[in-house]
Each structure stands twice: as structure tokens, then as C-alpha cells.
Amino acid sequence: MDRRVLWAVVLSLLVLYLFDAYFVPPKKQQPPKKAGETGEIPMPEKKVGEVLEEKNLDSFPSTSHGVFMPEKEIKVETPLYSAVFSSRGGTLKRWSLKNYFDQLGKKGKPIEMVAGTKDGRYPFGLTLVWEKETELLNIPFECEQNSLNLTEDRGKGGVVFLGKTSDGTLIKKTFVFSAANYLMEITVEVTPLPTRSLPEGAVITWVQQLDYKKQDYDSSLGFIGPAAFAEGKLNEIKIKKLKEGYQTFSQGVRWAGFEDKYFLAAFLPNNQGLLSAEIVKTDKETVLINCFEKLKPSTQGGRDFFSYGFYCGPKDIDILSSVGRNLEKVIDFGMFDVIAKPLLYILKYFNKFTHNYGWAIILLTIILKVIFFPLTHKSYKSMKSLKDLQPQLTALKKKYGNDREQLNKEMLNLYRTYKVNPLGGCLPLLVQFPIFLAFYWVLLGSIELRHAPFILWINDLSAYDPYYITPVLMGASMFITQKMTPTTGDPTQAKMMLAMPIVFTFMFLKFPSGLVIYWLVNNILQIFQQLYIDKRVS
Template sequence: MDTYRAFLAVIISFAILLGYQYFFVGFETPEAPVENPTATSTPQATDGQPVPGAVQAVVPQIAAAAPAVLHPDATDISVETDRYTAVFSENGGALIQLVLKGQKETSAKDSPGKELVNSDVNLGFPLKFSWGSIIGQDLFYKSTAKNVTFTDGKGVLTMEADAGNGLTVVRTYTFAKDSYVIGLDITVKNSSGQSLQGMAQLHQVNTPFQKTGGPGNMYLFQGSEAYINGELHEIKAKEYEDGPVTLQGNVEWAGFGGNYFLRGIVPIDGAGVSYVMQGNDELTRTALIGNLDTLQPGSEKTYAYKIYYGPKKVELLRELGYNLERSVNFGWFDIIARPTLWLLNFLYGFVGNYGVAIILVTIMFKAAFWPISQKGMKSMKNMQKLQPKMAKLKEKYKDDPTRMNQEVMNLYKTYRVNPLGGCLPMVLQIPVFFALYKVLLQSIELRHAPFMLWITDLSAPDRLWIGFDLPYLGGLPVLTLLMGASMWLQQKMTPTTADPTQAKIMQFLPLIFTFMFLNFASGLVLYWFVNNLLSILQQKLINRESEAKQAAQSA
């Protein structure tokens, strides 16, 4: 039974490592529901002939993408709200710049605001519109005004383009002073003498929000995502590097997301029923595509969208609706993570420091687990007391393993000891650990949030600059080393029933955990460190109680 318990502890530790690999690094990306876009048929008239003006292909092809047509008379229009500053161009009516006011590029004091449109004229810009093969993306949209004025907190920008063939396109952007959401209505007018058909396509050009692979963000998702048919789809670039990927269904929103930010489009009243992606890690082109529409001579069709370029803040996204808050994906641990995030923000409202809030959350979680931990620690202490008796049984029945196991179990029953009682608290804390990992790494509230001293960003690994770069680490991971030391001390204080060889194996666990935590968010390391300190305190109280009982019995 001792061997079983020792190996169980090792298995639990490796379960944490493997769970970390599975949930946060991943072995293979699940295959997203894909429909072959090349199988899209050309719309047919009732007589079986192709419809004039019908779309021959609805997939944006990066390789075949032509350079943007720049019109010499085009100007840029700036918009400033309380949330962001944005710039729109008459070239394609595109969004060419959007800088958030409440978020910075880095944690430096002089850092500029976070830029969410980090492409250029060669790559192209987002929010261009096409209508099948009849209306291209690079029309010249003449603006009715050179600046946007706000009345009662609302502003409007109207742009109109002549698409030729008797078609006119009117783009109307609507802004609110206190909101990240931008309304976009696009009206296609048919002034020709014939019926025309096309599919509305709203395009995006996406480059990464930040480079992946650095400390603290190497395990974070960044790529195309959409909420379709009541389910979140996260599609990494490797899924569409070899060709376009199409998602179809009830599209509530679609866009490109990172860990903290979202470039999202919400189609209104069926303006988007398909989402097409193509590209790679450095550049992803997408198109939100509507149904095939027919415009009779003299008629028009308006396509309405809500544009959200902003932070992935759960409360804010929930207020906006359209299930945008599902873009913050806590995975399997959602049921624990979301209440934890709420509690963290609630406590922050009182203390004004997320590091202190994390400490308070840790104390609350420890208090909730205290009775179970108490039982487990006492069980370990009792198991330690039984070691002399168990050693005699093993010696007595060393030639009869079956009888020996029976006698050991009887010994447990006699002294009312649960051999697995010491492992239960660790098992119960594993889902809490992963939920907190998700919260502390994915919550934008922790981005650039300072704690104290050298810890200026709770979402990044802690590093203390010591005057020169350490290999691989850069700075000194002081908090992580303290966490490892506290784990080692806790292990030393915890009663063990393992034999000397097994005990030596278990001594490597603090080292393994320290190495694993090196690039974890400092907020998570802070939680684990404080949790270890509380466990040490609890063990010390139990040891003191046990010693007092022994002294009383001796007296």
C-alpha cells in the first residue's frame, strides 16, 4: 500500500504536467467542421443556365490577391471616441487604424495605445466589401464629410461609391462616444436595367496582435474564431495554410482573436451565413459571406453589421450581447473560472490591487478546502504512526503477499485510517489550479496589472533585472524560486510513509514544479506560493496538535 500511495502521488503530479500539455499547449488541434469551399456550386436559374452576375467563387485567395488600388483623390477620416481613435480611408472604405485608449502596447509608462489594425497598404486593410464578382473591394468611396462630429454621443460617417454596371454602394458607419461597437450598414443599389445576383462579403485582413513564442504567451490561442450554431470555433492557422476553410451555419459573430483582444464582426439579420479563412500565422484573410441575393432593377439591399475591435473583457462583452463573451474561452473549467474571475474583480474593487486580490482569493479557496485538507493531513500523520506496526506485518508475512495485504487493510480499519486520505486534497485542487491558470492568464484585467516591487505585470512571468541577462530566463524568477522553496519546505514538513528510495524520488517534485512554473504568469505563481504558505501553516498546527496529544498521553 505504501508503494501504491507513493506511485499515486507521482501519477497525480504527472497528470498535472500532462493536463497542462493537453489543455494549454495541445497535442493536436481538433478538426473544425469544414466544408470544401471549392464545392460551392454556381447559382443556376430555373432553366438550368448560370445566373448573370452570379458569384463564381466566394473564397478569398491570398495567392491571387491583387494589390489594392489607390485613388489619388482619396483622403482619410479620423474618428475619436472615449474608447479609441480610428482612421478610415476612402480607398475601399477600409479601417486603416484603430488605437485603444484604455490599453497599451507594453507595460512601459510611455507606451502608446494598443493598435488593433497592424497591417499596411501592401497587406491590405480590414472592412472592405465586395458583392460577388460584380462589386470589387477597392472602390473609391467618396465621404460626405472630412471629419465626424458627435451629437448626443453619436456620430455618423457616410461614404458612397459608383461600382459601375449601374450599381452604387453606400457605406454608413455609426459611432458611439462611450462604446467600442461600430455600426456598419452597407447598401447596394441596382440602377441598371437588369436583375443582378451577388453575395455580400465583408473582408478582414489580420496580422497577429503580438508575436507568439515569448515568455508568457507561447501557449495562448491566436487565430480565427467564430460563434456558429451555438458553439465556439477556434481555428489555428495550420488548419487553413493549405487552402481555405469554410464554416457555415447560424453565425452570431466571427473574427480574429488573440488572448486579450478581438476583431469581431456581428452579422445582423442573416448578413453572414459563412465564414471563410485562408492564410498562415503571419497573415490571415477572412470573409464573412451572406446568402445569394437578387436585386431587381431599381431595388436595393442593405447589409447590417456590428463591428467590435476591442478588449476581451467578459463583463463588457456580456453586456453587448450576441454571445461575444464566449470569445473568452476557459474551456472545461469554465464553471469554476467565471465565478473566480467575478470574485477577483469584486475584491479588486475594494483593494485596488490585483496581486492583493489574488492573495485574498487564495485565502478564500484555502478556507473552503481547509476541512478536507485537515482530514488528509491528519490521515497522513496517523499513517506515519502506523509505520512500525506495518513494518512488523511486512516482515511477518513477507512470504505471503496476499495475507500481508489483508492484515495491512485490517490495521487501517482498526485505527480508522484512510490510506488515500492524504492524496484527496491534491486531487480536488487540480481543477481549481487549472481554472485559476485560465483566469490569470486569459483575463485582460491582469494584463499589465502591477503587484509590487519588480512584479509589474501579473499576466507575465516574474523577472527581477539583476544587471545582466540570464540564459533563457532574462531576469531572475524570484517569486518562482520562492514558490519552489515553499513547496520543498512543505514536503519536508508533511508526514510520509514512503520508503527511502521512494522518498528520494518525491524530493524531485519541487524541482519539477519550479521548472514548470518558470514561464507561468506571475499571478498564478503568486497564488501557488501563498497556497503553499497556508498549507505549511496548517501542517504546523496539525503537528503541534499531535505533539500536544502525545505529551498528554505520556503524562
């Protein structure tokens, strides 16, 4: 193997190791939990305001902004999540995912998607736009319901909030939920007094409180922050790079929201796209996602309305794809995306039969080994031929030792004469290296593998082996393959090859256990393949 290629591979893996060891916080180990449903997520075709019974708003008392009213909380339960809404502004206070936990074990708590600000701001605050903006954040709303409980038998249900501003404008906010998915439909109806014109538009807001103690918002592994699909591409805005405190998208906005490595909360317009979306950093600890839309005249006259879809759940590629709106684009494996996503789909397909992602990884490794067998066989023959040429190469070095240019010419002539490629032994490693890196990102950033168990002590394939057994076995198997591989006779290169198992073992100590299993199984298959090739060549 060429020394420069070998060093390039080692240094590349070393960079991955250092990033994983020092920039990714270690995961806590815990028993797995059952994942959420991945069925199709339909968008309601009927306007939400028509689903529930109309209420009489005329008798509802108007309240100016900021006046204190007793807060009422409305609880919503579905098989996939539980939510709590507040009558103060008709806002969302909690949204907990029942099938996903912050850590393994009994101490694990359901993932909480909502984090209000210290001054009491929560998602779904509404701003109406007339000559100047009028914020309806703390206007009290009335809700006749105390709770809503959806089961698999009861597919859909809704919660209605009614309110009136100080100038007599009537507001109706309706939220419709489904027991089968993580999608919610939001409809807002606005009815001003006859003496006042209809508002030009409305802004609905997602509020995200930043917690720098728990999250690394500048991490290079796994984006955390506001995102929008606009102008035909995914836009992920690093919080520290928000220009002048805000950034606006006004063309082809298909969705906008906030994401972390595994979860996403996003507004989904029910037409061709939002009029605009604005990402605002109001202070060091608060980010707002403001979605602006023009109001549409109601068929009942004298009122306007707008409606949104809202997704709040896991970044599962099948679930996101079923929603549409380019929501699945939020899963981005960077420069290895073209390899990583097919690998993820193949793993998910194999998992349908194995019901275990560890066995799915092993099955995929075997298939890849079979596919690359002709290349490996050719590589081995090239290395064997190179070893046979060592006496001639040694003689050339003695003869032209002081003339480097002539030595290189004579060595190339020798390679051409015997049809030997000096880099042929590197090909299998170079071909597998992109797959290795793609696997790394899949295992590190796919929620399908988060807390996914294998066997025995390995209960999270996306976390490192807590007992370091698999990395040690991987290093031992790599040492065996190195001893079985033909050498070129270069003592320096031979020492490097023998040192590689030690280097790789230490690097793999903190790698995802699923990735270590892939490399370990690949080495074991390589040993048997080498025995087979040796027999055929002999």
C-alpha cells in the same frame, strides 16, 4: 502520500512548465495602464442611414475598378480607440486601442488591430452579388468629413462614404461610432439603375495579414486565428488546418472574426444570424473572413441595404457579455472552463474592493483555504494514523516479504481495522490541483490580469517574476510544510517529498507571478493551519 499519485502530480506540473518555458514567449515588463470602460454596449435600434443627412449621389462620378484616385484618410477619435478610414474602397486602415499597449514602459505602443495586406487590401471591402460577384475593393468613395472626434459628452457620431460603380450603381457606406464602447454599426445601401435588378446579396470582408515573426499561430497556449460562433458552438480554425484553403459556416452564424489571446475583431449580424461566413486563406500570409448576407428592400424603394455590428476590442468577459450574440464564448479555458470562469468572476468582484488583482488573489486563496480546512484536517489525521501504524506495517513486510499478494491483503486488513485510508493524505493536493490548473489558465489568458500590477517589483501578474524572488520563497515555504507533515517512514517516499520543493521551485520560475503568489500564500496558510492542527491533535 501514494507514490504513483505523487508522480502523476509532478509529471503534470512538469508538462505545464515545459509548455510555458518553450512555447510561450517571455513578456516584457512595464508599468500598468488603465483598462478601458466596461459599461453596457447597446446596439443602435435606428437604421444608420437615417441618422445622418442624405446625400445626392447622382452627381458623383463613376469609376471603374482599379482606376487611380487620390486617397483621402478620415480619422476617428473616441476615448477608447482611434481609427483611420480610407476613401479608397471605404475601408479601415487602422484601429488602435488607446488603453492597451504592446509592452510595458515608455516604449509601449497602443495595440493595433488592423494589418492590411502587401497588395493594399484592408478590412470592410465590399462585394455585391448579381449573376457573378462584383468586387468594389478599390472603387473611390467621397467623404465630406475629414475627421470625427467623440468625447464622453458627445456619445455618438458617424462617417458617410458615397460612391458609384462603373455601371452606375450607387453605394453608400455608413459607419456609426460610440464613445462608450468598442462597438461600431455598419450600414451599406445599394441603389442600381432602374434598368438593372437589385443585387441578391453582399459580402463584407475582414482582412488579416499574418505576421509569423511576431505571432505563433500554432501555439497550444492562447489561440490566434479566425473564429466563428456557429452551429451552437465556438469554432476556432487553426490556420494550418484550413481545408483546401477555406472553411464555410452556413447555419446559425452569430458572429465571425479574428482573435488572438487578448483581443477580438468580429462582425455581428443585426438579425438572427449571418446567412454564411467563409474563412479563406488566400496565401501563406493572408486570411479573409467573408460574411455573406441577403440585402433587404429599403422603405424608400429602388434600393437595398444591409447592416452589421462590428466589435473590435479586448476579450474582457464583462464587455463581451454585455454585447450578447454569444460573443463571450470566445473566452474558452478548455477542460477547466467550468472552474476557471467562476474564479475569474470572483477575482473581478474582489478587485472592485481591493483595486489590485494581487490582493484579490490573496483574498481568494484565504477563502479557499477556509473552505478546504475540514478536508485538510481529515487528511492530516489520516497521515498521522498511518505514521502510527508503521511498526505493524514493517512487521508485515518482514513476515510476508516474499508473498506480495498476501502482504497486500494483510495491509488492507490492518487499514480496515484501524480505519485508515492510505490515500487520505493525497486528497487536499488532488482537490486543489484542478483549481491550480484553472488558475493557471485564468492568469495566462485573461486580459483583466494582463499588465495588472501587484506591489514592489511585480508589475504584471500574468508574467513571471523577473527577479525570481516569489518562486524561491514559495519553494522555501513548501519545504517547511513538508518538514511539518507526518511521514510514513518509507525512506524513498521521504526523499521524494523533500525533493518536491526543489522541483517545484524550478518549475515555478517561469510561471505567472500571480500563480506563484497563490501557491506561496497557500503554503504560508498551510504552515499556520498545521500548527493549529498539531495543537488540537496533541
